[in-house]
Structures are given as structure tokens and as C-alpha cells.
Amino acid sequence: MAEIRKVGVVGLGAMGAGIAQLCIEAGVDTVGREVSVELGEKARERIGHFLTRKVEKGQLEQGARDEAVGRLTLTTGLDAIAECDLVIEAIVEELEPKQELFAELDRICGPDAVLATNTSALSVTEIAAAASAPGRVVGMHFFNPAPLMPLVEIVRAELTDDGPFEAAFSFGERIGKSPIRCHDTPGFVVNRVLIPLLNDCIRVLDEARVTPEDLDTGLQNGAGWPMGPCTLVDLVGIDVHVHASEALYEKTREPRMAPPPRLVAMRNAGLLGRKSGRGFYSYD
Ligand code: CAA
Numbered sequence: 001m002a003e004i005r006k007v008g009v010v011g012l013g014a015m016g017a018g019i020a021q022l023c024i025e026a027g028v029d030t031v032g033r034e035v036s037v038e039l040g041e042k043a044r045e046r047i048g049h050f051l052t053r054k055v056e057k058g059q060l061e062q063g064a065r066d067e068a069v070g071r072l073t074l075t076t077g078l079d080a081i082a083e084c085d086l087v088i089e090a091i092v093e094e095l096e097p098k099q100e101l102f103a104e105l106d107r108i109c110g111p112d113a114v115l116a117t118n119t120s121a122l123s124v125t126e127i128a129a130a131a132s133a134p135g136r137v138v139g140m141h142f143f144n145p146a147p148l149m150p151l152v153e154i155v156r157a158e159l160t161d162d163g164p165f166e167a168a169f170s171f172g173e174r175i176g177k178s179p180i181r182c183h184d185t186p187g188f189v190v191n192r193v194l195i196p197l198l199n200d201c202i203r204v205l206d207e208a209r210v211t212p213e214d215l216d217t218g219l220q221n222g223a224g225w226p227m228g229p230c231t232l233v234d235l236v237g238i239d240v241h242v243h244a245s246e247a248l249y250e251k252t253r254e255p256r257m258a259p260p261p262r263l264v265a266m267r268n269a270g271l272l273g274r275k276s277g278r279g280f281y282s283y284d
Contacts, residue, residue, distance in 0.1 A: 004028070004085040004086045004114075004167065004174075005028075005029065005085055006029045006030070006031065006083060006084045006085055006086075007023045007028050007029070007030050007031070007084055007085070007087070007088065007171075008031045008032075008080070008081035008084035008087040008088070009023070009030060009032050009033070009088050009090060010033045010078075010081065010088070010089045010090065010101060011034070011089060011090040011091035011092070012033070012034045012039065012040060012042075012043030012090075013090065014144065014145070014146075014237075014275070015118055015144060015146055016032070016043070016088075016090035016118075017032075017043040017046050017047055018142065018144075018145055019088055019090060019118065019142055020032045020043070020047060020072060021047045021050060021146070021147050022146060022147055022175040022176065022177075023071075023175055024047070024068040024069065024071040024072050025051070025068050025147075025175075026174055026175040026176060027068075027071070028071065028174075028175070029071050029073075030071055030072050030073070031072075031073050031075055031080045031081055031083075031084060032044075032072055032073070032074050032075070033074075033075050033076065033078065033080075033081055034074065034076060035076060036076060037074070037076060040074035040075075040076065041074070043074075044069070044072060044074060047069070047072065048069055051068060051069065052065065078104060078105070078108060079108075081108070081109070082108040082109055083110075084109065084113060085110075085112070085113055085114070086113065086114045086116065086167070086168070087105055087109060087113060087114070087115050087116065088116045088117075088118060088140055089101055089102070089105075089115070089116065089117045089118060089119075090118040093120065093121065093122060093240070093243055093244070093247070095122055095126060095127070098117060098119065098122065098127045098130075099126070099127060099129070099130035100130070102115060102117070102128065102130045102131045103130040103132075106130070106131035106132055106133055106136075107132075113136065114136055114138060114164040114171075115131065115136055115137045115164075116137075116138050116139065116140040116168055117137070117138075117139055117140070118139075118141055118142055119139065119141065120141055120191055120240075121186070121187060121191060121195075121243070121244035121247035121248050122247060123157075123184060123186075123251075124137065124138070124155050124157040125157040125159070125184050127157075128157045128158075128159060128160070134157065134159040134160075135159055135160060135161035135164065136160075136161065136164045137157060137159075137160060138154065138155065138156065138157065138160050138164050138165050138168045139153065139154065139155025139156075139157065139184065139188070140152055140153075140154060140155070140168050140171075140172065141153040141188055141191075143190070144235060145235075150176075150177055150178045151177065151178060151179075151180065151190065152177040152178075152179045152180075153179070153180055153182055153188045153189055153190065154168050154169045154180065154181050154182070155182055155183070155184050155188055156183050156184060157184045158184065165181075169181060186247075186251035186252050187244075187252075191244060191248070192248075195241070195244055195248055195257060196248075196254065196256035196257055197229075198232065198233060198241065199245060199257070199259065199260055199263075200256060201219065201229035201230075202230075202233070202260040202262055202263055203260050203262075205230075205262065206262065212228075212230035212281070213230075215228060215229060215230060216229065216230050216231055230279075230280035230281070231280070231281065233263070233273060233279065234273035234274050234279035234280050234281055234283075235273065235274055236273070237272055237273050237274075238263055238266050238267050238271060238272050238279050239267050239272050241259070242259040242263050242264055245257055245258060245259035245263075246258075246259060
């Protein structure tokens, strides 16, 4: 496989911006693509903010921060992405737009480029099927918040070739993660366990008539979780969690995968968690 000198990140929401931050901090030139200049600039500000916090806390030199920010270029088209050796997709969690994107990336990127999807609950194999060279498509599933969570799952789809698979694994290590290898099954490794577990937690709210605060305290103090389930679902986004649950339920038909009605109602009411300012808790 060719050396990865330049990375493209398509979609700069919370996950894409976090992934781009990891790349530039690791010294890799990165092209970030958003659909509008405004959304691209918003992501750059978010990344700049978190890197500034690291400087303020003595974890990063000011010069290194500025150099890292200088490695990020923004684009609204896909032309600049065509020059990248690795492209990581982090757009909306819908199969059709992802397939359209991978068909286009496959057409415009060089033959050695590795194409990765950060999907959390869709099938990497189905996304790869849109590419005429599915052997170079791999899953790179990061966890929220991407700059802080050490894991990235490197997901082998049915037709993924060894070279791109190992290149994605090595790149995960290069940006400071602890990658693990797995096959393309619904939810891969962590979400296969975490999504039904979080759904159980939400069902317990009603069954045990416990408050979100007490449930969070329970799991933190009784099971050693770093944050309670209600805080975590607020962080991930209630819409994102409901969507991932629906996708996994569709594939597995396991009742525990199905989103609890309480979460669906919250999503329908616009209570999306931290990003909307209100979920189980309120945020400024
Ligand atoms: N991006 C970049 N930097 C961030 C950030 C982000 N999104 N969020 C926070 N930071 C930085 C901040 O600068 C923060 O420092 P300040 O508050 O001083 O500015 C710094 O990180 C440290 O933050 P915390 O003090 O909050 O760190 P912590 O020690 O409390 O740990 C945590 C935070 C790592 C998130 C920890 O609480 C934890 O492990 N929580 C569990 C998270 C988890 O389970 N994630 C998986 C979700 S499931 C998923 O992602 C799968 C999916 O497909 C949806």
C-alpha cells in the first residue's frame, strides 16, 4: 500500500471534526469536506477550541497547536479529496447517501487510495458494494468523543483486501488510537453490546421508577462507568442513538436492540441531548 501522506475527511460534524483533529495533531495533512463554507468553518472553530484548551492546560505547545491547525484545509467539493491516500467518511448515517459518496470517491480517487467509513450501525459491505473496487473499502469506527476515546474498530467487509485493511489499522495506531480488528457484523463489537445495554438502561428508568440522575449515579458508582447512561446518550445524541438502534433492530430482530419508546418520543420532540441543549439534562 502507498504511504498515507494526505487524508480526506468527508463530513465535519462532531465525529468528522474529531477525526480531523486527530489527523492534524498526528502531523498528517488533512482535507476536510463540508457541504457549505459555514459548516466547514464551524468545524475548524470547534477543533481550534479544543486544541486551545490543550494549550491552556499545558498539554500542547502554542506553536504545535498553530501548526496542527495549519494542516487542515477546507473544501466544499470533492476535487481536493481525490488527491488523498485515505478518505474517512463521516456523513449522515443513511445508506443511500453513503453509497452515492463511495461510488463517487471510487471514481475520483487514485487506485491505491483506501476508502473508509465511520458508520456505526450500517453494513460496511453494503456501502462498499457501491464501489467498483470494493476491496479498498474498510470500516474505521471511532467513538464519541473521537479525540478522547482510545478505540477505533477496523472493520473488514466481505470483499475488503488485506492491504487496505492493514493500512487502516496502521493509520489508527499512527493517530494514537488502540485499534481492534473485526468483521462486518451488525454493530461490530462495541455497539453490538453497548446499544442494547443503553436501551435496557432507559427501560429501567420507567420500570424501577428511578430518576435519570440516580440511574447515572447507579451505573457510575455501582458498575464503574465513566459517565452514566443518560449523560452518555445525551452526549452521543438521542437521534443518533435511536437511529443506530433502529438499524441494528432491522438487521438482528432482537427486541433489546429496538429503541425504547421513551427515547423515540424524546427524539420526535426535538430533545436530542447536548447538541440541542436539552435531553435527559439541560445544557447551556
Ligand atoms: N472533542 C475534542 N476534545 C474534547 C471533546 C470533543 N468532543 N470533548 C471534550 N474534549 C476535551 C475538552 O477540552 C476537555 O477539557 P476541558 O473541559 O477542560 O475543556 C477535555 O477533553 C477533557 O474532558 P473531560 O474533563 O470531560 O474528560 P473526562 O476525563 O471527564 O473524560 C470522557 C471524558 C472520555 C468522555 C469520559 O467521560 C468517558 O469515557 N465517557 C464515556 C464515553 C463513551 O462511552 N463514548 C462512547 C459512546 S458510544 C459511540 O460513540 C458509538 C457510536 O457509534 C455512537
